[in-house]
Amino acid sequence: xxxxxxxxxxxxxxxxxxxxxxxxxxxxxxxxxxxxxxxxxxxxxxxxxxxxxxxxxxxxxxxxxxxxxxxxxxxxxxxxxxxxxxxxxxxxxxxxxxxxxxxxxxxxxxxxxxxxxxxxxxxxxxxxxxxxxxxxxxxxxxxxxxxxxxxxxxxxxxxxxxxxxxxxxxxxxxxxxxxxxxxxxxxxxxxxxxxxxxxxxxxxxxxxxxxxxxxxxxxxxxxxxxxxxxxxxxxxxxxxxxxxxxxxxxxxxxxxxxxxxxxxxxxxxxxxxxxxxxxxxxxxxxxxxxxxxxxxxxxxxxxxxxxxxxxxxxxxxxxxxxxxxxxxxxxxxxxxxxxxxxxxxxxxxxxxxxxxxxxxxxxxxxxxxxxxxxxxxxxxxxxxxxxxxxxxxxxxxxxxxxxxxxxxxxxxxxxxxxxxxxxxxxxxxxxxxxxxxxxxxxxxxxxxxxx
Amino acid sequence: xxxxxxxxxxxxxxxxxxxxxxxxxxxxxxxxxxxxxxxxxxxxxxxxxxxxxxxxxxxxxxxxxxxxxxxxxxxxxxxxxxxxxxxxxxxxxxxxxxxxxxxxxxxxxxxxxxxxxxxxxxxxxxxxxxxxxxxxxxxxxxxxxxxxxxxxxxxxxxxxxxxxxxxxxxxxxxxxxxxxxxxxxxxxxxxxxxxxxxxxxxxxxxxxxxxxxxxxxxxxxxxxxxxxxxxxxxxxxxxxxxxxxxxxxxxxxxxxxxxxxxxxxxxxxxxxxxxxxxxxxxxxxxxxxxxxxxxxxxxxxxxxxxxxxx
Numbered sequence: 001x002x003x004x005x006x007x008x009x010x011x012x013x014x015x016x017x018x019x020x021x022x023x024x025x026x027x028x029x030x031x032x033x034x035x036x037x038x039x040x041x042x043x044x045x046x047x048x049x050x051x052x053x054x055x056x057x058x059x060x061x062x063x064x065x066x067x068x069x070x071x072x073x074x075x076x077x078x079x080x081x082x083x084x085x086x087x088x089x090x091x092x093x094x095x096x097x098x099x100x101x102x103x104x105x106x107x108x109x110x111x112x113x114x115x116x117x118x119x120x121x122x123x124x125x126x127x128x129x130x131x132x133x134x135x136x137x138x139x140x141x142x143x144x145x146x147x148x149x150x151x152x153x154x155x156x157x158x159x160x161x162x163x164x165x166x167x168x169x170x171x172x173x174x175x176x177x178x179x180x181x182x183x184x185x186x187x188x189x190x191x192x193x194x195x196x197x198x199x200x201x202x203x204x205x206x207x208x209x210x211x212x213x214x215x216x217x218x219x220x221x222x223x224x225x226x227x228x229x230x231x232x233x234x235x236x237x238x239x240x241x242x243x244x245x246x247x248x249x250x251x252x253x254x255x256x257x258x259x260x261x262x263x264x265x266x267x268x269x270x271x272x273x274x275x276x277x278x279x280x281x282x283x284x285x286x287x288x289x290x291x292x293x294x295x296x297x298x299x300x301x302x303x304x305x306x307x308x309x310x311x312x313x314x315x316x317x318x319x320x321x322x323x324x325x326x327x328x329x330x331x332x333x334x335x336x337x338x339x340x341x342x343x344x345x346x347x348x349x350x351x352x353x354x355x356x357x358x359x360x361x362x363x364x365x366x367x368x369x370x371x372x373x374x375x376x377x378x379x380x381x382x383x384x385x386x387x388x389x390x391x392x393x394x395x396x397x398x399x400x401x402x403x404x405x406x407x408x409x410x411x412x413x414x415x416x417x418x419x420x421x422x423x424x425x426x427x428x429x430x431x432x433x434x435x436x437x438x439x440x441x442x443x444x445x446x447x448x449x450x451x
Numbered sequence: 452x453x454x455x456x457x458x459x460x461x462x463x464x465x466x467x468x469x470x471x472x473x474x475x476x477x478x479x480x481x482x483x484x485x486x487x488x489x490x491x492x493x494x495x496x497x498x499x500x501x502x503x504x505x506x507x508x509x510x511x512x513x514x515x516x517x518x519x520x521x522x523x524x525x526x527x528x529x530x531x532x533x534x535x536x537x538x539x540x541x542x543x544x545x546x547x548x549x550x551x552x553x554x555x556x557x558x559x560x561x562x563x564x565x566x567x568x569x570x571x572x573x574x575x576x577x578x579x580x581x582x583x584x585x586x587x588x589x590x591x592x593x594x595x596x597x598x599x600x601x602x603x604x605x606x607x608x609x610x611x612x613x614x615x616x617x618x619x620x621x622x623x624x625x626x627x628x629x630x631x632x633x634x635x636x637x638x639x640x641x642x643x644x645x646x647x648x649x650x651x652x653x654x655x656x657x658x659x660x661x662x663x664x665x666x667x668x669x670x671x672x673x674x675x676x677x678x679x680x681x682x683x684x685x686x687x688x689x690x691x692x693x694x695x696x697x698x699x700x701x702x703x704x705x706x707x708x709x710x711x712x713x714x715x716x717x718x719x720x721x722x723x724x725x726x727x728x729x730x731x732x733x734x735x736x737x738x739x740x741x742x743x744x745x746x747x748x749x750x751x752x753x754x755x756x757x758x759x760x761x
Contacts, residue, residue, distance in 0.1 A: 048461070359615040364603050364622040367463055418618050421568065425577045425614035 046375040052407035055375040058398035072304040088296040092118025099306040122259035122271035130157040131286045142194040145382030170207030192225040199232040199349025202393035219253040236348035237323035268298035329396040336412030350397040374410040455504035459490035462513030471727035472510040478748040507532040518544035533755040539700040543723040556698035563630040595623035635712035640692035641736040648736035652678035691716040
């Protein structure tokens with residue numbers, strides 16, 4: 001065997017200013033809108049062990065039994081090692097699709113397995129949909145606020161993103177209709193409407209049944225695609241189940257995106273998309289170009305896991321756990337947040353969206369909060385136009401009850417200080433301390449007047 | 452030589468500092484030094500005592516690493532270190548102190564007033580806001596006194612926007628500066644030892660001038676180095692920057708930020724430990740002067756080990 005010389009340095013050679021200029025000259029146009037954010041730098045601090053982070057979007061994977069994981073992986077090693085270590089079909093294994101059919105069936109959907117593609121997480125599904133449908137300058141409509149992780153995807157395909165306000169019943173469909181009318185007059189056809197209808201990330205709100213029906217109707221009337229992103233649908237803690245848009249529409253104008261991340265594990269990077277055959281054909285080609293196939297190993301894991309027939313019990317356990325955590329957070333908000341703050345009361349999912357008086361910038365508040373060893377996500381990332389600076393996203397699934405109480409207390413304290421300071425600066429009398437007794441009539445989202 | 456690279460820490464600029472530190476470590480390795488990377492935490496003194504480095508390269512930004520705290524410790528331990536000494540760092544970090552020193556040296560800096568929270572909370576300083584707004588005019592700039600990278604810096608275009616801007620600035624520090632806005636070209640002069648490096652001009656391509664995000668990203672701000680200045684402008688800018696550097700007591704290196712207005716340069720502030728990342732201004736200026744990053748790092752080390760430095 002020939003000798004391979006030892007590499008002498010573990011890091012790349014340094015980049016000089018001139019190099020940067022040289023590379024910058026090669027960058028594609030789309031990179032000008034792909035930005036790293038200062039928030040990411042600040043988030044480096046949230047990793048400190050003393051910081052209570054309500055900033056994550058993490059499911060609690062500590063609840064997954066390690067013995068069960070070990071048994072499934074052992075079985076794969078013993079019975080299917082060669083196959084599990086091999087490439088797989090671009091669309092995903094039929095067995096994986098069977099598992100997906102079970103999950104979708106639990107919410108009343110029954111798609112044709114041929115309409116399904118297994119993706120590397122739900123995030124890739126968003127990317128592939130954009131890759132298939134969006135040319136630079138095309139109109140994409142989404143909620144305001146929208147899933148912060150979708151914004152960079154839309155931007156990297158240079159979409160012209162327009163956001164439609166939400167209230168406590170989800171996206172304002174009356175405003176959407178108005179927008180569609182305006183676009184039609186301008187001769188512009190939106191490529192799709194992106195929505196997280198159930199327990200939205202970040203707002204926590206759920207699209208009402210009436211609005212769901214109207215949205216699907218609009219899509220049919222105007223032949224516009226709706227991309228329904230439904231990662232949390234099965235994580236409902238109160239209220240009645242709501243039919244997914246896909247079920248209401250039957251799959252003609254709704255592209256459905258699902259994921260195992262929130263009901264099993266985000267680490268296995270397994271999601272899926274369901275689309276009408278002509279669209280699916282292009283998505284498959286896009287997927288092939290992107291990564292050939294989704295991890296075979298983790299698809300085998302899901303197959304083994306579903307074979308145990310315990311997956312719904314595990315979701316039941318998660319629902320119990322997260323319901324308690326949600327209630328603890330809502331209670332803590334009532335106790336520790338000042339009267340001027342409002343927040344949503346989600347019936348499921350992982351997030352609560354709180355809105356503060358408009359003189360408080362949550363980006364700056366985060367700096368103060370980090371000094372008090374607590375973190376949240378400032379609202380700005382959920383908008384494409386710089387709005388959202390008075391709101392924050394709070395996660396209740398990834399931390400335990402004591403941490404939720406203490407985290408919310410710390411945030412409440414820094415807000416109260418800012419409220420008091422502002423009162424002093426403007427001479428207005430404001431409540432210096434948060435209210436002792438929780439008021440029952442705390443407004444969730446400001447209910448918008450129907451236009 | 453055994454070089455401890457101090458980086459990270461708990462400041463809001465931890466992320467930038469880790470990038471500066473990694474790049475410095477890489478250069479030091481290439482130069483053949485023994486590198487001891489330290490993400491600064493409660494064991495800093497213990498590690499320095501145990502490891503006995505010949506010199507410490509301070510690649511920290513913001514509170515703790517750039518405000519004289521770490522420098523004070525290094526002075527006590529007798530470990531030579533890069534960049535300005537503890538007193539100069541403290542002066543640069545605090546915009547009120549820095550502006551006082553600049554003003555006392557007879558150098559032009561935009562008019563300002565400084566307040567701490569107590570003034571508002573206990574002494575009714577809000578009632579004086581109208582008067583100082585009259586003096587400074589609009590728009591005015593509101594900044595936390597100690598803070599870096601434009602964090603918490605806001606424009607107020609009308610009197611109504613001042614309280615909100617103050618609330619933001621007070622999120623970072625108990626003291627804030629209200630400063631007259633001066634219009635002009637945004638320039639930075641890095642000084643190495645006693646030598647001013649070529650002037651860098653920051654041209655913002657989009658958005659607000661004071662924007663934290665824009666500073667660390669390729670594509671949003673274009674940096675021109677050397678800046679296109681007339682010989683007279685260049686001399687005025689460089690002399691003003693060097694005078695500021697001396698007035699603040701800086702040694703080793705520092706970066707002076709200023710605005711070149713119609714009447715000449717206005718000194719804004721000095722950064723005791725400017726960034727050393729891929730997109731930072733000091734390395735760009737050094738490169739324009741013909742110094743590679745390795746040469747820059749070596750020169751900074753030499754300055755730290757020259758007895759007269761601190």
